[in-house]
Amino acid sequence: MRVHIVAVGRLRAGPQKDLIDDYLPRFDRTGRGLGLGPARVIEVDDRKGGGMAGEADLIRRALPGGAVIVAMDERGRVESSPDFAQRLAEWRDAGHGDLALIIGGADGIDSSLRADADFALSFGKMVWPHMLVRVMLAEQLYRAASILAGAPYHRN
Numbered sequence: 001m002r003v004h005i006v007a008v009g010r011l012r013a014g015p016q017k018d019l020i021d022d023y024l025p026r027f028d029r030t031g032r033g034l035g036l037g038p039a040r041v042i043e044v045d046d047r048k049g050g051g052m053a054g055e056a057d058l059i060r061r062a063l064p065g066g067a068v069i070v071a072m073d074e075r076g077r078v079e080s081s082p083d084f085a086q087r088l089a090e091w092r093d094a095g096h097g098d099l100a101l102i103i104g105g106a107d108g109i110d111s112s113l114r115a116d117a118d119f120a121l122s123f124g125k126m127v128w129p130h131m132l133v134r135v136m137l138a139e140q141l142y143r144a145a146s147i148l149a150g151a152p153y154h155r156n
């Protein structure tokens, strides 16, 4: 199952990009034997100032057809890392070829797009900066693959 992190804004070179460039290849390597990956980041940038609706349009166009759609949303469901790993495995086992995880911009994800998502995943009730959510998601994907592979990265 290919993984697409669809995110608003451009991430410049720096520590956050370095972490993503570390975690996603680790996810790819660990997930390869599990039918997970590769993972990539698709950045969308609404330069025309269309607000959340404009961003939602760009995001919709970037979504692979038939993908499971997950909205990253502080109002969504909080899960343990093992539960998230199990959820990925269930989507994979159900035969889904693509998983898209959407991270909104400063104003969040347009309500119509949130309503269309198959699942809303929360990293807790606090609102995090979207660039940090990218890093956290990349790490949780790697952690999930490690859990499913029985690798020692995750310790309870």
Ligand SMILES: C[S@@+](CC[C@H](N)C(=O)[O-])C[C@H]1O[C@@H](n2cnc3c(N)ncnc32)[C@H](O)[C@@H]1O
Pocket: 071, 072, 073, 074, 075, 102, 103, 104, 105, 106, 107, 108, 109, 121, 122, 123, 124, 125, 126, 127, 128, 129, 130, 133
């Ligand atoms: C700065 S936040 C925008 C928050 C905005 N107030 C809203 O109503 O969605 C940017 C994006 O980061 C992600 N995000 C921020 N905090 C999150 C959390 N606790 N759990 C999951 N995603 C989060 C969401 O995708 C959100 O759209």
